[in-house]
Amino acid sequence: MTSKSDEECEKALQEFVRITNTDEACAHFFLQDTDWELGPALNNFYAKSAGVKEPLPPKTSSRTEMVDTATTSRKRKISDESFTIMSWNIDGLDRCNLATRFKAVCFVISSVSADAVFLQEVTPELVDDLKSNLRREYSILLATPHQPYFTAVLLKPNVELLDHNVILYETSGMGRAMQIVEGRRRGRHIKLLNTHLESTMECSSIRKEQLNQCFALMDTWKNCGDLAVFGGDLNLRDKEVGGIPSGISDAWISAGSDKNCKFTWDTIANGNKGSIKARCRFDRFYWNSCGPLQSASFRLCGQNRIRSCLCFPSDHWAIVAEFR
Numbered sequence: 001m002t003s004k005s006d007e008e009c010e011k012a013l014q015e016f017v018r019i020t021n022t023d024e025a026c027a028h029f030f031l032q033d034t035d036w037e038l039g040p041a042l043n044n045f046y047a048k049s050a051g052v053k054e055p056l057p058p059k060t061s062s063r064t065e066m067v068d069t070a071t072t073s074r075k076r077k078i079s080d081e082s083f084t085i086m087s088w089n090i091d092g093l094d095r096c097n098l099a100t101r102f103k104a105v106c107f108v109i110s111s112v113s114a115d116a117v118f119l120q121e122v123t124p125e126l127v128d129d130l131k132s133n134l135r136r137e138y139s140i141l142l143a144t145p146h147q148p149y150f151t152a153v154l155l156k157p158n159v160e161l162l163d164h165n166v167i168l169y170e171t172s173g174m175g176r177a178m179q180i181v182e183g184r185r186r187g188r189h190i191k192l193l194n195t196h197l198e199s200t201m202e203c204s205s206i207r208k209e210q211l212n213q214c215f216a217l218m219d220t221w222k223n224c225g226d227l228a229v230f231g232g233d234l235n236l237r238d239k240e241v242g243g244i245p246s247g248i249s250d251a252w253i254s255a256g257s258d259k260n261c262k263f264t265w266d267t268i269a270n271g272n273k274g275s276i277k278a279r280c281r282f283d284r285f286y287w288n289s290c291g292p293l294q295s296a297s298f299r300l301c302g303q304n305r306i307r308s309c310l311c312f313p314s315d316h317w318a319i320v321a322e323f324r
Contacts, residue, residue, distance in 0.1 A: 004036040009307065012038045020045055024308040025103035029111075032304050048110075081324055083190065083293060087118035087283055088302065088318035089233040091272070092126050093149055097309040102126055104313040106133035108302050109154070112320055113137070115185070117154035118194035120233040124148075143179040143194075144168075151179045151194050151232065159183045159190065169213065171206045174198055178214060188292065189226035193217060197234045208240050215286075219245040222288040227323065231285035233316065238281070247290030251321040252281070254289060255298035264300065264317045272315040285321045293323035 004012070009031070015038055016027035027041075034040040090105050092098065106129070109117055117138065122130070124145060130152070131140060138154035143166045155161060163182040168175075181192040193214060198207040214230050221228035222245060231251075244250075252261060263269075264283035267276045287296070301318040305311065 009036045012036050012041070013307070016041060016045075023103065025100050025306065026107060028307050029104060029107040032307070081293065082322055083116075083185070083227055083229075084112075084114040084320065084322045085116045085118070085192075085229055085231070085285065086112050086114040086301070086318055086320045087120075087194070087231045087233070087285065089120040089196070089283065089314060089316040090122065090126075091314040091316065092121045092123040094272070094315070096272075097306075097311050098126075099129075100306060100309050101311065101313050102129055103133070104306050105302070106130070108313060108318065109134060110137060112301055112318075113156075114320060115156050115159055116181075116190075116192060116229075118192075118232050119152040119154070120194075120196040121149050122152045123150075141179070141181060143177055144175065147175045149175075151177070151196055153179055153181050153192060153194050155181070155183060159185045162189075169198075169210050171209050172198060173203075173206075176210065178217070180217075189224070191221050191224075191226055191228040193228075193230040195230070195232045195234070197232070197236070199235050201237075204237070204240055207235055208242075211236065211240070212243055215243055215245055215248065218248050218286065218288065222247045222290055225292065226288075227291055227293055228288040229285060229321075229323070230287070231283070231319075231321075233282055234284050235282050236284065244286070247288055248286050249289035249296070251285035251287060251296040251323075252298045252319075254296045255321070258298070261298055261300050261319075264319055265315065266317065267315070269303075270312050270315055270317070272311050283316060283319045285319065287321075287323055295324050297322045297324075 012031055013024055013027045017024060030041040030045050141153040141164050144150040161183050165180045167178045176196050176198055179194040183190045197210045218228055218230050262281055263279040265280045267273050267278050298321050301320055302313045303317055
Protein backbone atom coordinates (compact mmCIF):
# COMPACT_ATOMS: atom_id res chain seq x y z
CA MET A 1 0.00 0.00 0.00
CA THR A 2 1.25 3.49 -0.85
CA SER A 3 1.27 6.37 1.60
CA LYS A 4 0.10 8.71 -1.18
CA SER A 5 -3.49 9.86 -1.57
CA ASP A 6 -5.53 8.91 -4.61
CA GLU A 7 -5.19 12.45 -5.93
CA GLU A 8 -1.39 12.39 -5.58
CA CYS A 9 -1.17 9.01 -7.30
CA GLU A 10 -3.39 10.13 -10.16
CA LYS A 11 -1.32 13.29 -10.65
CA ALA A 12 1.93 11.27 -10.72
CA LEU A 13 0.35 8.82 -13.15
CA GLN A 14 -0.71 11.51 -15.60
CA GLU A 15 2.61 13.35 -15.33
CA PHE A 16 4.52 10.15 -16.06
CA VAL A 17 2.36 9.50 -19.14
CA ARG A 18 2.84 13.08 -20.38
CA ILE A 19 6.61 13.15 -19.88
CA THR A 20 7.40 9.69 -21.26
CA ASN A 21 4.72 9.59 -23.98
CA THR A 22 3.70 6.12 -22.78
CA ASP A 23 0.42 4.97 -21.24
CA GLU A 24 -1.11 4.40 -17.82
CA ALA A 25 -0.12 0.73 -17.67
CA CYS A 26 3.52 1.65 -18.18
CA ALA A 27 3.27 4.48 -15.68
CA HIS A 28 1.69 2.23 -13.07
CA PHE A 29 4.41 -0.38 -13.56
CA PHE A 30 7.21 2.06 -12.70
CA LEU A 31 5.43 4.19 -10.11
CA GLN A 32 4.31 1.28 -7.96
CA ASP A 33 7.97 0.35 -7.37
CA THR A 34 8.85 3.84 -6.08
CA ASP A 35 5.87 4.44 -3.77
CA TRP A 36 4.43 6.68 -6.48
CA GLU A 37 7.36 9.10 -6.37
CA LEU A 38 7.58 10.56 -9.89
CA GLY A 39 11.30 11.37 -9.98
CA PRO A 40 12.65 7.92 -9.09
CA ALA A 41 10.08 6.30 -11.40
CA LEU A 42 11.25 8.43 -14.32
CA ASN A 43 14.88 7.60 -13.53
CA ASN A 44 14.07 3.88 -13.58
CA PHE A 45 12.15 4.23 -16.84
CA TYR A 46 14.97 6.03 -18.66
CA ALA A 47 17.64 3.75 -17.21
CA LYS A 48 15.71 0.76 -18.46
CA SER A 49 15.06 2.28 -21.88
CA ALA A 50 18.71 3.21 -22.33
CA GLY A 51 19.78 -0.41 -22.01
CA VAL A 52 17.84 -1.65 -25.04
CA LYS A 53 19.97 -2.35 -28.12
CA GLU A 54 19.42 -4.16 -31.42
CA PRO A 55 21.45 -7.40 -31.74
CA LEU A 56 21.79 -10.00 -34.45
CA PRO A 57 18.90 -12.49 -34.53
CA PRO A 58 19.50 -15.92 -32.95
CA LYS A 59 19.68 -19.05 -35.07
CA THR A 60 16.27 -20.62 -35.50
CA SER A 61 14.75 -23.90 -36.60
CA SER A 62 11.07 -24.53 -36.10
CA ARG A 63 8.45 -27.05 -37.12
CA THR A 64 5.62 -24.66 -36.23
CA GLU A 65 5.05 -20.96 -36.72
CA MET A 66 7.74 -18.86 -35.10
CA VAL A 67 7.94 -15.11 -34.81
CA ASP A 68 11.46 -14.28 -36.04
CA THR A 69 12.86 -11.41 -34.03
CA ALA A 70 16.10 -9.54 -33.69
CA THR A 71 16.28 -9.55 -29.94
CA THR A 72 18.23 -8.25 -26.99
CA SER A 73 17.66 -6.79 -23.54
CA ARG A 74 19.30 -4.87 -20.80
CA LYS A 75 22.60 -6.57 -20.06
CA ARG A 76 22.68 -8.51 -16.84
CA LYS A 77 25.34 -10.77 -15.44
CA ILE A 78 24.38 -14.35 -16.16
CA SER A 79 26.22 -17.18 -14.49
CA ASP A 80 27.02 -20.29 -16.47
CA GLU A 81 25.80 -22.15 -13.42
CA SER A 82 22.27 -20.75 -13.24
CA PHE A 83 19.17 -20.57 -15.41
CA THR A 84 16.09 -18.47 -14.68
CA ILE A 85 12.69 -19.38 -16.07
CA MET A 86 9.25 -17.83 -15.74
CA SER A 87 5.78 -19.24 -16.43
CA TRP A 88 2.48 -17.39 -16.59
CA ASN A 89 -1.07 -18.12 -17.65
CA ILE A 90 -1.88 -14.63 -18.88
CA ASP A 91 -5.67 -15.17 -19.09
CA GLY A 92 -5.95 -13.92 -22.64
CA LEU A 93 -9.42 -15.43 -22.96
CA ASP A 94 -10.88 -12.93 -20.50
CA ARG A 95 -11.52 -9.75 -22.47
CA CYS A 96 -12.12 -7.63 -19.38
CA ASN A 97 -9.41 -4.91 -19.34
CA LEU A 98 -7.37 -7.16 -21.63
CA ALA A 99 -5.31 -4.47 -23.37
CA THR A 100 -4.29 -2.86 -20.09
CA ARG A 101 -3.68 -6.18 -18.38
CA PHE A 102 -1.54 -7.46 -21.23
CA LYS A 103 0.57 -4.32 -21.25
CA ALA A 104 1.24 -4.95 -17.55
CA VAL A 105 2.05 -8.61 -18.30
CA CYS A 106 4.69 -7.52 -20.80
CA PHE A 107 6.25 -5.05 -18.36
CA VAL A 108 6.47 -7.71 -15.65
CA ILE A 109 8.10 -10.14 -18.08
CA SER A 110 10.60 -7.47 -19.10
CA SER A 111 11.34 -6.62 -15.47
CA VAL A 112 11.98 -10.23 -14.45
CA SER A 113 14.20 -10.72 -17.53
CA ALA A 114 14.27 -14.52 -17.26
CA ASP A 115 16.32 -16.62 -19.68
CA ALA A 116 13.13 -18.33 -20.86
CA VAL A 117 9.43 -17.64 -20.39
CA PHE A 118 6.50 -20.05 -20.70
CA LEU A 119 3.12 -18.45 -21.49
CA GLN A 120 -0.32 -20.04 -21.55
CA GLU A 121 -3.65 -18.71 -22.86
CA VAL A 122 -2.08 -16.50 -25.50
CA THR A 123 -4.69 -15.51 -28.11
CA PRO A 124 -4.16 -14.48 -31.75
CA GLU A 125 -5.18 -10.88 -31.04
CA LEU A 126 -2.33 -10.55 -28.50
CA VAL A 127 0.47 -11.67 -30.82
CA ASP A 128 1.14 -8.27 -32.39
CA ASP A 129 1.32 -6.61 -28.96
CA LEU A 130 3.54 -9.42 -27.69
CA LYS A 131 5.95 -8.78 -30.55
CA SER A 132 5.88 -4.99 -30.28
CA ASN A 133 6.50 -5.04 -26.52
CA LEU A 134 9.05 -7.84 -26.20
CA ARG A 135 10.70 -8.56 -29.56
CA ARG A 136 13.76 -6.49 -28.63
CA GLU A 137 14.33 -8.76 -25.65
CA TYR A 138 13.13 -12.20 -26.72
CA SER A 139 12.62 -14.55 -29.63
CA ILE A 140 8.97 -15.56 -29.57
CA LEU A 141 7.85 -19.10 -30.38
CA LEU A 142 4.13 -19.74 -30.85
CA ALA A 143 2.77 -23.26 -30.45
CA THR A 144 -0.53 -23.44 -32.37
CA PRO A 145 -1.42 -19.89 -33.43
CA HIS A 146 -4.33 -21.10 -35.59
CA GLN A 147 -6.14 -22.14 -32.38
CA PRO A 148 -8.34 -19.79 -30.31
CA TYR A 149 -5.63 -19.85 -27.62
CA PHE A 150 -2.23 -21.48 -27.28
CA THR A 151 1.11 -21.50 -25.48
CA ALA A 152 4.26 -19.55 -26.28
CA VAL A 153 7.92 -19.80 -25.31
CA LEU A 154 10.16 -16.74 -25.12
CA LEU A 155 13.94 -17.10 -25.32
CA LYS A 156 16.65 -14.59 -24.49
CA PRO A 157 19.33 -14.03 -27.17
CA ASN A 158 21.82 -15.92 -25.00
CA VAL A 159 19.80 -19.11 -25.64
CA GLU A 160 20.44 -20.43 -29.15
CA LEU A 161 17.38 -22.18 -30.56
CA LEU A 162 18.09 -25.68 -31.89
CA ASP A 163 14.60 -27.11 -32.35
CA HIS A 164 10.94 -26.30 -31.73
CA ASN A 165 8.18 -28.86 -31.90
CA VAL A 166 4.55 -29.16 -30.81
CA ILE A 167 2.81 -32.44 -29.96
CA LEU A 168 -0.96 -32.33 -29.54
CA TYR A 169 -2.47 -34.41 -26.76
CA GLU A 170 -4.66 -37.03 -28.41
CA THR A 171 -6.96 -37.05 -25.38
CA SER A 172 -7.50 -33.28 -25.21
CA GLY A 173 -10.90 -31.80 -25.89
CA MET A 174 -9.48 -28.30 -25.35
CA GLY A 175 -6.74 -28.17 -27.99
CA ARG A 176 -3.95 -28.63 -25.44
CA ALA A 177 -0.41 -29.61 -26.48
CA MET A 178 3.19 -30.07 -25.40
CA GLN A 179 5.40 -27.27 -26.70
CA ILE A 180 8.97 -28.56 -26.82
CA VAL A 181 11.99 -26.32 -27.26
CA GLU A 182 15.61 -27.41 -27.41
CA GLY A 183 18.37 -24.86 -27.15
CA ARG A 184 21.93 -24.25 -26.13
CA ARG A 185 23.45 -21.63 -23.87
CA ARG A 186 27.19 -21.27 -23.50
CA GLY A 187 27.77 -24.85 -24.55
CA ARG A 188 25.07 -26.37 -22.34
CA HIS A 189 22.04 -28.00 -23.95
CA ILE A 190 18.66 -26.99 -22.55
CA LYS A 191 15.40 -28.86 -23.07
CA LEU A 192 12.13 -27.11 -22.26
CA LEU A 193 8.56 -28.39 -22.13
CA ASN A 194 5.78 -25.80 -21.81
CA THR A 195 2.22 -27.04 -21.48
CA HIS A 196 -1.31 -26.20 -20.38
CA LEU A 197 -2.92 -29.38 -19.10
CA GLU A 198 -6.64 -30.05 -19.35
CA SER A 199 -8.77 -27.76 -17.16
CA THR A 200 -11.58 -28.43 -14.65
CA MET A 201 -12.01 -31.03 -11.96
CA GLU A 202 -14.14 -33.18 -14.27
CA CYS A 203 -11.17 -33.72 -16.60
CA SER A 204 -8.92 -35.17 -13.89
CA SER A 205 -8.34 -38.51 -15.62
CA ILE A 206 -7.43 -36.82 -18.92
CA ARG A 207 -5.14 -34.40 -17.10
CA LYS A 208 -3.32 -37.26 -15.36
CA GLU A 209 -2.77 -38.99 -18.71
CA GLN A 210 -1.28 -35.79 -20.09
CA LEU A 211 0.90 -35.36 -17.01
CA ASN A 212 2.23 -38.88 -17.40
CA GLN A 213 3.06 -38.14 -21.02
CA CYS A 214 5.11 -35.13 -19.90
CA PHE A 215 6.85 -37.11 -17.18
CA ALA A 216 7.68 -39.84 -19.69
CA LEU A 217 9.41 -37.28 -21.90
CA MET A 218 11.26 -35.81 -18.92
CA ASP A 219 12.39 -39.31 -18.00
CA THR A 220 14.14 -39.62 -21.37
CA TRP A 221 15.86 -36.27 -20.81
CA LYS A 222 16.95 -36.55 -17.19
CA ASN A 223 20.29 -38.33 -17.48
CA CYS A 224 21.66 -36.66 -20.57
CA GLY A 225 23.77 -34.10 -18.72
CA ASP A 226 21.59 -31.28 -20.03
CA LEU A 227 19.19 -29.01 -18.18
CA ALA A 228 15.58 -30.16 -18.65
CA VAL A 229 12.58 -28.13 -17.40
CA PHE A 230 8.88 -28.97 -17.65
CA GLY A 231 6.23 -26.54 -16.49
CA GLY A 232 3.26 -24.32 -17.17
CA ASP A 233 -0.34 -24.18 -16.03
CA LEU A 234 -0.76 -27.83 -15.09
CA ASN A 235 -4.15 -27.41 -13.39
CA LEU A 236 -3.03 -30.06 -10.91
CA ARG A 237 -4.57 -31.02 -7.62
CA ASP A 238 -1.98 -32.61 -5.33
CA LYS A 239 -3.83 -35.93 -5.26
CA GLU A 240 -3.42 -36.19 -9.04
CA VAL A 241 0.37 -36.10 -8.93
CA GLY A 242 2.07 -39.47 -9.09
CA GLY A 243 4.67 -41.34 -11.04
CA ILE A 244 7.29 -38.60 -10.90
CA PRO A 245 10.45 -40.17 -12.36
CA SER A 246 13.45 -40.47 -10.10
CA GLY A 247 15.81 -37.55 -10.58
CA ILE A 248 12.93 -35.17 -11.42
CA SER A 249 11.95 -32.62 -8.75
CA ASP A 250 9.24 -30.05 -8.09
CA ALA A 251 10.92 -26.62 -7.95
CA TRP A 252 8.61 -25.18 -5.29
CA ILE A 253 9.15 -28.15 -2.99
CA SER A 254 12.91 -28.18 -3.58
CA ALA A 255 13.05 -24.46 -2.80
CA GLY A 256 11.57 -25.07 0.66
CA SER A 257 7.79 -25.17 0.09
CA ASP A 258 7.31 -21.53 1.09
CA LYS A 259 3.60 -21.18 1.90
CA ASN A 260 3.68 -17.59 0.67
CA CYS A 261 4.49 -18.89 -2.81
CA LYS A 262 2.25 -21.95 -2.82
CA PHE A 263 -1.00 -20.82 -4.41
CA THR A 264 -0.61 -19.61 -7.97
CA TRP A 265 -4.36 -19.39 -8.65
CA ASP A 266 -5.54 -17.64 -5.51
CA THR A 267 -8.93 -16.03 -6.03
CA ILE A 268 -9.05 -14.94 -2.40
CA ALA A 269 -6.06 -12.62 -2.93
CA ASN A 270 -6.77 -12.06 -6.62
CA GLY A 271 -10.26 -10.77 -7.36
CA ASN A 272 -10.12 -10.86 -11.17
CA LYS A 273 -12.64 -13.71 -11.29
CA GLY A 274 -15.19 -12.09 -9.03
CA SER A 275 -16.93 -14.23 -6.44
CA ILE A 276 -15.02 -17.47 -7.12
CA LYS A 277 -13.10 -18.50 -3.99
CA ALA A 278 -10.32 -21.05 -4.44
CA ARG A 279 -6.62 -21.47 -3.68
CA CYS A 280 -4.74 -23.88 -5.93
CA ARG A 281 -1.15 -24.65 -6.93
CA PHE A 282 -1.92 -24.98 -10.61
CA ASP A 283 1.33 -23.56 -11.99
CA ARG A 284 4.47 -25.63 -11.46
CA PHE A 285 8.00 -26.35 -12.61
CA TYR A 286 9.70 -29.74 -12.63
CA TRP A 287 13.35 -30.15 -13.58
CA ASN A 288 16.06 -32.80 -13.69
CA SER A 289 17.62 -32.15 -10.31
CA CYS A 290 19.95 -35.07 -10.98
CA GLY A 291 21.47 -33.02 -13.81
CA PRO A 292 23.98 -30.15 -13.87
CA LEU A 293 21.85 -27.66 -11.88
CA GLN A 294 20.70 -29.31 -8.68
CA SER A 295 19.14 -26.58 -6.52
CA ALA A 296 16.26 -24.17 -7.06
CA SER A 297 14.78 -20.93 -5.79
CA PHE A 298 11.13 -20.09 -6.39
CA ARG A 299 8.98 -16.96 -6.23
CA LEU A 300 5.75 -15.42 -7.48
CA CYS A 301 5.37 -12.30 -9.64
CA GLY A 302 2.54 -10.27 -11.14
CA GLN A 303 0.95 -9.59 -7.76
CA ASN A 304 0.62 -5.80 -8.02
CA ARG A 305 -2.84 -4.46 -8.78
CA ILE A 306 -3.17 -2.17 -11.81
CA ARG A 307 -4.42 1.07 -10.34
CA SER A 308 -6.19 2.36 -13.45
CA CYS A 309 -8.54 -0.63 -13.67
CA LEU A 310 -8.26 -2.05 -10.13
CA CYS A 311 -7.40 -5.54 -11.35
CA PHE A 312 -4.32 -7.73 -11.60
CA PRO A 313 -2.48 -8.51 -14.87
CA SER A 314 -3.93 -12.05 -14.78
CA ASP A 315 -6.03 -14.26 -12.55
CA HIS A 316 -2.89 -16.41 -12.14
CA TRP A 317 0.30 -15.28 -10.44
CA ALA A 318 3.44 -15.77 -12.49
CA ILE A 319 6.01 -18.25 -11.17
CA VAL A 320 9.77 -17.77 -11.44
CA ALA A 321 12.41 -20.38 -10.70
CA GLU A 322 16.18 -20.10 -10.77
CA PHE A 323 18.16 -23.31 -11.10
CA ARG A 324 21.76 -23.38 -9.92
